[in-house]
Amino acid sequence: MKAALAIVHDAAATGSERAQPAVRVLDVSMQYGSAAPVLSSVSFDVKQGAFLCVVGPSGCGKTTLLRMLAGLIQPTGGAVEFFGSPVLEPSRDRAIVFQDYTKALLPWRTVAGNVSLSLEACGVAEPERQSRIGQLLATMGLAHAADRYPHQLSGGMQQRVQIARCLAQKPRLLLMDEPFGALDAITRQGLQEEVARLAVESGTTVVFITHDLEEAIFLGDTVIVLAANPGRIAEQIDVDIPRPRAQLEARENPQFLSTRHRLFGLLQGH
Amino acid sequence: MKARRINLEAILFAIGLLVCWQLFAEFKLISPIFFPSPIKTLATLYERAADGSLWPPLAHTTLRMIYGWVFACVCGMVLGLLIGISRNARAYLEPSLEFLRPLPASAVIPVAILFFGLSDSMSIAVIAFGSVWPVLLASIHGLAQIEPRLLEVAASLRLTRAQTLWKIVIPAAMPDVLAGARVSLSIALILAIVTEMQASLPGLGQDILLAQRSFKSAQLYAGVVMLGLLGFAANASLVWAERRLLRWRPK
Amino acid sequence: MPGWIKGWVLPVLLLIGWEAGSQAGWLPLDSTSRPSLVYQAALDGLKDGSILQATWQTLEAAMLGLAFATVAGVAIGIMLGLSARMESATRPTLDGLRPIPSVALIPLALMLFGFGLMLEATVVAFACFWPILLLTIAAVHGIEPRLLEVARTLELGALERLRKIILPATLGRLMIGLRLAVAISLVVAVTVEVVINPRGLGSTMMAAQQSLRSDVMYAQLIWLGLVGWLLNALTHRAVRAWPGGAGAPA
Numbered sequence: 001m002k003a004a005l006a007i008v009h010d011a012a013a014t015g016s017e018r019a020q021p022a023v024r025v026l027d028v029s030m031q032y033g034s035a036a037p038v039l040s041s042v043s044f045d046v047k048q049g050a051f052l053c054v055v056g057p058s059g060c061g062k063t064t065l066l067r068m069l070a071g072l073i074q075p076t077g078g079a080v081e082f083f084g085s086p087v088l089e090p091s092r093d094r095a096i097v098f099q100d101y102t103k104a105l106l107p108w109r110t111v112a113g114n115v116s117l118s119l120e121a122c123g124v125a126e127p128e129r130q131s132r133i134g135q136l137l138a139t140m141g142l143a144h145a146a147d148r149y150p151h152q153l154s155g156g157m158q159q160r161v162q163i164a165r166c167l168a169q170k171p172r173l174l175l176m177d178e179p180f181g182a183l184d185a186i187t188r189q190g191l192q193e194e195v196a197r198l199a200v201e202s203g204t205t206v207v208f209i210t211h212d213l214e215e216a217i218f219l220g221d222t223v224i225v226l227a228a229n230p231g232r233i234a235e236q237i238d239v240d241i242p243r244p245r246a247q248l249e250a251r252e253n254p255q256f257l258s259t260r261h262r263l264f265g266l267l268q269g270h
Numbered sequence: 271m272k273a274r275r276i277n278l279e280a281i282l283f284a285i286g287l288l289v290c291w292q293l294f295a296e297f298k299l300i301s302p303i304f305f306p307s308p309i310k311t312l313a314t315l316y317e318r319a320a321d322g323s324l325w326p327p328l329a330h331t332t333l334r335m336i337y338g339w340v341f342a343c344v345c346g347m348v349l350g351l352l353i354g355i356s357r358n359a360r361a362y363l364e365p366s367l368e369f370l371r372p373l374p375a376s377a378v379i380p381v382a383i384l385f386f387g388l389s390d391s392m393s394i395a396v397i398a399f400g401s402v403w404p405v406l407l408a409s410i411h412g413l414a415q416i417e418p419r420l421l422e423v424a425a426s427l428r429l430t431r432a433q434t435l436w437k438i439v440i441p442a443a444m445p446d447v448l449a450g451a452r453v454s455l456s457i458a459l460i461l462a463i464v465t466e467m468q469a470s471l472p473g474l475g476q477d478i479l480l481a482q483r484s485f486k487s488a489q490l491y492a493g494v495v496m497l498g499l500l501g502f503a504a505n506a507s508l509v510w511a512e513r514r515l516l517r518w519r520p521k
Numbered sequence: 522m523p524g525w526i527k528g529w530v531l532p533v534l535l536l537i538g539w540e541a542g543s544q545a546g547w548l549p550l551d552s553t554s555r556p557s558l559v560y561q562a563a564l565d566g567l568k569d570g571s572i573l574q575a576t577w578q579t580l581e582a583a584m585l586g587l588a589f590a591t592v593a594g595v596a597i598g599i600m601l602g603l604s605a606r607m608e609s610a611t612r613p614t615l616d617g618l619r620p621i622p623s624v625a626l627i628p629l630a631l632m633l634f635g636f637g638l639m640l641e642a643t644v645v646a647f648a649c650f651w652p653i654l655l656l657t658i659a660a661v662h663g664i665e666p667r668l669l670e671v672a673r674t675l676e677l678g679a680l681e682r683l684r685k686i687i688l689p690a691t692l693g694r695l696m697i698g699l700r701l702a703v704a705i706s707l708v709v710a711v712t713v714e715v716v717i718n719p720r721g722l723g724s725t726m727m728a729a730q731q732s733l734r735s736d737v738m739y740a741q742l743i744w745l746g747l748v749g750w751l752l753n754a755l756t757h758r759a760v761r762a763w764p765g766g767a768g769a770p771a
Contacts, residue, residue: 280614376708490628
């Protein structure tokens, strides 16, 4: 498993790069015309290899924030930096997993074909492409479904395909927009464990958006709570629960419970 | 894989109609000049197939239809693509297209005759002009409603414009384009027949017109049956092609 | 440049190029004529009533054929829509007749009716029958079952049920297909005229071409385009105005 994951992320950072935060969000604001601002003065850093979860109620601007990190939109105020350089447009280094997986997969390509899209974009040539696809599908437990079309798969499987496609980009930053929001509880929990494990073993920096507080605490090294109207940071907490985290035990961990207690009130208050 | 239930009632109904027709003809309840019996019609059809006189006109009409249709599809898809992806092109071209669309294609036949004379080129030009519309409009429509999320995926993967076009835009528009191409083919057949009748070009259209002039009604009906079969075969082949190309679609 | 002006750029440039090119002698006058002459021919045609008379003849045939098709299509469509048994029994026969191109019936209709109005109307009727039939069947299938239950509770007789519920519900949905049927009727009518029937705009255009009056021919072509466009727009309005026709796809 570790060998397979090594192909997911080449940690070729130099010494000075290692100290640099992967992402810096500097006093970012987002306002459309004269309407109320969606985001207001948001600032935080994400360390390399860290797993950051951003939680908040609907309308707090968390999806907007994620799309800014991806480079799909530009903030109206402030700036976003990625490994020291400003983020002005999308990049293969920053992969984004969308919540509406059905719309994000190519319906006319098989599972293997969908994963292949990233490799084609990265310019990977034929024989290598096939072996990479095979490895990625194995990693995500999709090997048996390689020749199926997306509509033939369950929601959880489709989301795995999307994740596999994003991993194929070998991103330095993985952005996930409420990826498990549309799935049932059991599938969600399984995927949470897998993503947590993948992130740790590959060392990829992850920014994970969710409205589910428990999911955020379970997955994250750091949790940021966003308040709504306008979107701003209400609280930022480090979660020191040791990894690997199992679903049952982690949720009974006293630190888990106290963090949950502390942040619950913040979410309710808005 | 689908269970085949023999639709007895349908068979009985169809046979019943034919039998009634046959009886009416036998007992001279309807004029045999205007309504030859089914048996006579089929016999004529068989005769012409047997002595080989059926095939050349069939080939002419079919080829005419296909040439015009292919030309229309290529033009329609390319033009549709240009208009679909460029808002500017749309603004300039769409009003003119909206005006040209309801214009009956057969109305351009006199114009085409002026330029091409009574020739095959005239026929193909008219067929192409008339059949371009469904595939053109379908292409524009297909391009307009591409899932925006897919375009974001393309942006995120930094696909070039050419890659985005080839890997995402065109496959996404395919279902609409193919549906439009199918409608175009039926129009192509109609215009092939019309131009043949008009310009006395060899083909099934001319055949049935000549049959009418010499009051050979069995031949006329046989020709109509043949054209119905041609229409059916053309449509069925495209449905087959569509099914294969769009295998990925949920049922 | 505001949107609506952009749409005029191409036609205006085309007209200017056509006139200039023709005046300069680059375009052969016989076959391409020129806008100034075409305009004159149009005015003449309107003044002496020939264009209007031809237009009326075409529209007359188109509307008559459409009427035939509607009566037959709605009647049969309602029967087949209400009875699944009848529908499955007649389906193969209808599927066999449908692929026959309407124009293939021209010689047949000619044999039966000779030249004139009925020739056109019957071919138009055949062409328009199919979409109307299919739409009616779909419309009947789509009638809110709740409405039929109401009819039964009120113990409405079959005829009353037809008149008060089935027919209005069906016709409302049918309006959506009206644009298509109207367009088909015009196209087929003109086609029959171009090919063989000595009446209407189609045949006058052919006559103009044969007597090398390309100016008259183009004038009538453009006029026909306007008529078609106008008809389309009017039908669109009518569909919108009909209760239950609103929300029809543009």
